[in-house]
Amino acid sequence: MKFNLDKKGGAKVIFTFSDEAKDFRLVKWANEHGFLGKVGEVVYFPNIEGESSFLVGLGNKSELNEENIKLASFNLYKELKNNKESIVSFEMEDFGLCHRKTMMSIYEGLCQGSYNFTKKSSKEEDFELEVNYTPFIRPEGKLEEGLKYIENQMNGVFFARELCNETANVMTPEFLATTVKTNLQPLGVKVTVYEREEIENMGMDAFMSVAMGSDNDPRFIVMEYNGDRSSKFRTGIVGKGITYDSGGYCIKPADSMASMHSDMGGAATVIGTMMAIARSKAKVNVVGIVAACENMISGHAYKTGDIISSMAGKTIEIGNTDAEGRLTLADAVYFATSELKVDRVIDLATLTGAVLVALGEEYTGVLTNNSEFLAELKESAKNAGEKIWELPNDEAYKKLFESKVADLKNTGGRYGGSITAGQFVGCFVDGNTPWVHMDIAGTAYLSKANGYLPERATGVHVKTLYQLLNPMESC
């Protein structure tokens, strides 16, 4: 997509509010024919002799927000494409919001509209949109900066989606590591990949227990981006990287297994975020960590009842081989906080089916040991338009995953399943390092498109993390 700030021409966009009458003949005509100006309503008026027009509803003006603008622009993109209108023109008036954020929301919405996971069914037609945008105010450089910010963000989001949509016959741990190297190294990210023997030598027994059932060897991937040489402060982002979760000997039913190539959604978000941050040359220090493996069945696989160890030295009784994510995260989070000594850490994981029962596909469930850190993350999530909901990190739940024979058990029973799973991971945070856990099992991979989010992989929270680590001020 080309986004021009100093060019005119193309199909004209007429934004309309449901609570504000517009003195345009087209709008009046549309109103008489049922157009209400609700958020995301789009009507096309072709003009074979001159420029066509699109009426785009933004809902009530008093309730206007960035999310509504994104959704309306997303729908507009779809209509532009359906009607093969490849040049579009915006002549902006003052909506009463930050003019830069308004433009950024339009740009993001259009970008969201352009995403398609088409790799395997190549019927997709080529459509390249050119946008001619005349801003309401034209401050020197500020708008260009805003566009670049969104461009980098969306690159990260789309990269995350592509990784997570890729199926497990292709996306093995090795393939993931290679993809990370090829895409992130040229952007100045230092990528270190540890192979099986090194993983074993580091004492990552919990990670290895999950990994050893597969013929595809695991990879432990560390991505370091140091954009702020003046500071030692560094954030760790850890992503669950199960490239396929069969459940192991506690095998999943066929229906639940079909989409389990997406069990590396957390890893995808971490990698996408690293990409967005590095492309932006942001002044921040971040390290991304992914313990990538498959959870499979074989003569080498781990079994229920096994007692295993972990890098932290804590022993774990295996109550269920399908509760594998928390085992791989235990070692990854411990590595981040004890070896790399990050100053704060966020883990993202498609960890539990229970979070889908609790929050559906709308909200990510989060847990923390530090309310200030979570407050900061919540603010970024809100700005990014990604919904998160806090679960109680109450000590009382911890009795549910006590073991009689080991320090911990990897299952806590059906009740409060997302809380106990998150708390299990939290037990491997070294010291008092501020930690937030994000269970994205419901939000990383959708059974049905939702608003501007597509069916399948969403790349959820690349935007949140990008905005947390590389905030942009309002105008």
Ligand code: BES
């Ligand atoms: N990868 C799954 C969680 C999941 C479920 C992700 C649905 C996406 C959609 C995870 O490894 C898992 O199997 N969790 C078990 C834990 C249980 C055995 C304690 C679950 O939620 O059933």
Ligand code: MG
């Ligand atoms: Mg599982």
Ligand code: ZN
């Ligand atoms: Zn899993």
